[in-house]
Amino acid sequence: MCGIVGYIGKAQAAPILIKGLSKLEYRGYDSAGIAVFGDQVQVVKAKGRLAELDEKVKNMGGVKGCMGIGHTRWATHGAPSDKNAHPHTSMNGRISVVHNGIIENYIQLKSELEKQGYVFVSETDTEVIAQLFDSLYNGDLVDTLIRVIGKVRGSYALGIVCSEKPDEFVAVRKDSPLLVGISEDGNYIASDIPAVLEYTKDYYLLNDNEIVVMKKDGVTILDLDKNEIKKDIYHVDWDISAAEKGGYDYFMMKEIMEQPKALKATISPRLDNGQIVLDQLKYTDEDIKNINRIHIVACGSAWHAGIVGKYVIEDLARIPVEVDLASEFRYRNPILNKNDVCIIISQSGETADTLAALREAKRQGIRILSIVNVVGSSIARDSDDVLYTWAGPEIAVATTKGYSTQVALMYLIALKFGQVRGCVSAEEAAKLVAELESVPEKIEQLFALDGKMKELAEGHANAKDVFIIGRGIDYAVALECSLKLKEISYIHSEAYAAGELKHGTISLIEEGTLVVAIATQDTLYEKLVSNVKEVKARGANVLAIAKEGNTEIAEVADEVIYIPAIDDRFTASLDVIPMQLFAYYVAVARGCDVDKPRNLAKSVTVE
Numbered sequence: 001m002c003g004i005v006g007y008i009g010k011a012q013a014a015p016i017l018i019k020g021l022s023k024l025e026y027r028g029y030d031s032a033g034i035a036v037f038g039d040q041v042q043v044v045k046a047k048g049r050l051a052e053l054d055e056k057v058k059n060m061g062g063v064k065g066c067m068g069i070g071h072t073r074w075a076t077h078g079a080p081s082d083k084n085a086h087p088h089t090s091m092n093g094r095i096s097v098v099h100n101g102i103i104e105n106y107i108q109l110k111s112e113l114e115k116q117g118y119v120f121v122s123e124t125d126t127e128v129i130a131q132l133f134d135s136l137y138n139g140d141l142v143d144t145l146i147r148v149i150g151k152v153r154g155s156y157a158l159g160i161v162c163s164e165k166p167d168e169f170v171a172v173r174k175d176s177p178l179l180v181g182i183s184e185d186g187n188y189i190a191s192d193i194p195a196v197l198e199y200t201k202d203y204y205l206l207n208d209n210e211i212v213v214m215k216k217d218g219v220t221i222l223d224l225d226k227n228e229i230k231k232d233i234y235h236v237d238w239d240i241s242a243a244e245k246g247g248y249d250y251f252m253m254k255e256i257m258e259q260p261k262a263l264k265a266t267i268s269p270r271l272d273n274g275q276i277v278l279d280q281l282k283y284t285d286e287d288i289k290n291i292n293r294i295h296i297v298a299c300g301s302a303w304h305a306g307i308v309g310k311y312v313i314e315d316l317a318r319i320p321v322e323v324d325l326a327s328e329f330r331y332r333n334p335i336l337n338k339n340d341v342c343i344i345i346s347q348s349g350e351t352a353d354t355l356a357a358l359r360e361a362k363r364q365g366i367r368i369l370s371i372v373n374v375v376g377s378s379i380a381r382d383s384d385d386v387l388y389t390w391a392g393p394e395i396a397v398a399t400t401k402g403y404s405t406q407v408a409l410m411y412l413i414a415l416k417f418g419q420v421r422g423c424v425s426a427e428e429a430a431k432l433v434a435e436l437e438s439v440p441e442k443i444e445q446l447f448a449l450d451g452k453m454k455e456l457a458e459g460h461a462n463a464k465d466v467f468i469i470g471r472g473i474d475y476a477v478a479l480e481c482s483l484k485l486k487e488i489s490y491i492h493s494e495a496y497a498a499g500e501l502k503h504g505t506i507s508l509i510e511e512g513t514l515v516v517a518i519a520t521q522d523t524l525y526e527k528l529v530s531n532v533k534e535v536k537a538r539g540a541n542v543l544a545i546a547k548e549g550n551t552e553i554a555e556v557a558d559e560v561i562y563i564p565a566i567d568d569r570f571t572a573s574l575d576v577i578p579m580q581l582f583a584y585y586v587a588v589a590r591g592c593d594v595d596k597p598r599n600l601a602k603s604v605t606v607e
Contacts, residue, residue: 002029002100003072004178005195006159006171008214009186013037014063017070020188020195022050025596029072030080035087035096038065041163043096045085066216067169069159069189071098077106078123087161088127090134091118094163097133099126100191101155101176109151125154133160141170145211146224149174155352159189171212177350177378180204180212180219182233187219193236194393201236205376234376250594252396252488256580257447260440262391262401263573266408267436269390274430276416281369281385288420290339294321295366297329297357298345301403301483302371306345307476308572309410315569316418316432326353330360337366343413344370347394347402349377358382371409373402387413396595398488400580403480404443407572411436414569435567439574442564446577449561453578456543456559457585463491463514467505467535468579469498470518471528477572478518481579488587488597498531511539516579519546519553520563520571532556545575 003024007016017034032053033045042063046052050072057063071086078084087096103109106125109132114120118131129148136147141162155175162169171178171189181188181196181203188196189212193203204221206212210229213220221229248254270277294313296306303325310321324334336342342361346354349372358368358379370383373391380386389405415432418424424432460466466485470478475497482495496505498517509515515535519528525546532542533556544557547565554560563574587594 002074003191003195004069004098004100004157004159004189005071005191006069006098006169006189006214007186008067008167008169009183009216010066011186012062013065013068014057016188016199017068018050018054018057019198020190021070021072023194023197024072024191025050029074031075031082031085032070032072033085033087034063034068034070035089035098035161036063036065036068037161037163037166038063041089041093041096041161043087043089045082045087047080047082047085066186067161067166069096069098069161069169076102077125084122084124086126088122088124088130090130092134095130095134095137096161097126097130098159099129100157100178101174103128103152103156104154105152106154128152129156129158129160137162139164141165141168142211142213142222142226145170145172146226149209149224157191168213168215171214172209173206174208175352175355175378177348178206180206180214180221182219186216187214189214194395197236202233203236204231205234205381207381249588250396250584252398252400252584252594255394255396255400256577256584258392259401259404259577260443262389262405263408263440263443265390265392266405267412267439270412271433271437274433276412276419276429276433278387278412278416280387283385285420288417291319291341291417292337292339294319294341294343295329295334295336295361296321296323296343296345297326297354297361298323299326299351299353301399301480302345302347302351302354302406304476304480304483305403305406305410306343307479308407308473309343309414311473311476312410312414312569313417316414316424317421318423319417319421324357326351326357329357334360334364336361336364340366342366342368344368344379344383345372345406346370346377346379347373347389347391347399347406349374349379351379355379355382371406373405397597397600398484398583398594404573404576408436408439411570432567432569435570438566439570442566442574443577445564446574449578450581452561453581454585457582458589460514461489461586461589463586465508466491466493466514466516467509467540468493468495468516468518469501469528469531469535470495470521470575471498471524472521473568473572474518474521474524474528474575477575477579478516480576481516481518481583484580484583485586487600488583488594489590489592490598491586491590498528501531501534506534506538509535509538509540513538513540515540515542517542517544517553517557518575519544519550520575521568522547523568525550525553529553529556545578547571
């Protein structure tokens, strides 16, 4: 959510900033801007897409200078507009600031600054930073930034340029992601590595309240006492092409098609002669046997992966599992006991609500196991144990391979814990591991449904309401399928446990209403068929998803999509594929921006 890019070096900054911001479009934004230092600081801002900003810059004949900061804004304080876009500038023009996050005490600070004579032109919390920095400025950027940090409350990643300092700028982060890219030709700050990957693969990861002084010939990282911090250099091992579309119209389709590869990368290294090997975990067998309860905490699709995890962990390992939305977890005063484990799931590893929940769990003294995709992210660094999904870069806002690899790790944890606790025999484990290894190939088979799902999607592109039902693990998948459809096509969609239909929801079913019925749990199949009959009797148009061989459902559904036969516990990996394709093609048919849905962001770094 929001994106920051900064550069100082030998080249012209404006093209680097705009190109870098284009690599962060997936984070979601409604306006953009840059501040470039040449003979003076020039600020250019525009509501809308980056193309609007680029056109403005071109109409000015370019913006010259080898140092600058840029930003794509997702509105939190004040509507999208040129004046609310970043960078924000102090009243006298001396200070320019880009900011991700939320300044919680900005109203109080704004009032104090207005009494000093500062006049505000935007509705944002960020402008307070620019005016406050100016009011405290003593000629030293670091000293001033430390004083600013001491006065603000909230989350922030900041890049700050001063018109009196043509050869340096400063940056800092707290609870919002920021990295520092380094190269011989210049140095960079960015919210995410794709923004600078064209220029460097080497970078530093910042911890909270670490200040960076950016210069052409190097960077210095300091703590709040101005002590220099030596940090390890991270090196990206994937190429820029991995973050490009590769011939697909949208990143989402590319990432759907990358799921077999991502799953192999997640599963295969963790299997050894049929045994689950989770070397990254520091759990002894005794630790696993002593687990009292597992708390899975996540947001959005990661929460749905966690619900799948609840079903399989309780089934295979017989450990009680609670699944919490991260945004609710820390506010409900959760009861966490000794020998409980908290599993944190986040694709980016920077999700603000999830990070806050992690810290609440740590405060209460329980062990944290995180499942993330981004190496060295905040959640990864704050956890006791980390399992990386190794899905590669995921650019589309609507997750596909990120979700699928999270589900795969849920399977691996359930199997490992089940074996250690004596709930899964060696014979059963071998059978289940073989089934799990077959998942990537079976997903490949499902891609043959592409044309069929496109046809069905185009036929339902004008739907106003869609209901997706399932039982057991199928209900968990229904939640994810519903989210996919609503977030990229803007069609109202709801997921329900099929047995709940008669408790009110069935009153919404009328002639022609699309109901997607997921019926891949053998033990619940007959009950789900009965639910299909109930909605058909009210006039619903039913699209069913079933296992190969379960043909009875074709007698009551209008269309049936069959997935390859697989153990019930692993159907979540297959059920979701046709519905990802369906949601994608519905969105395309409706003319939606598939990769960048309105009002949404890839990495939600504010509460």
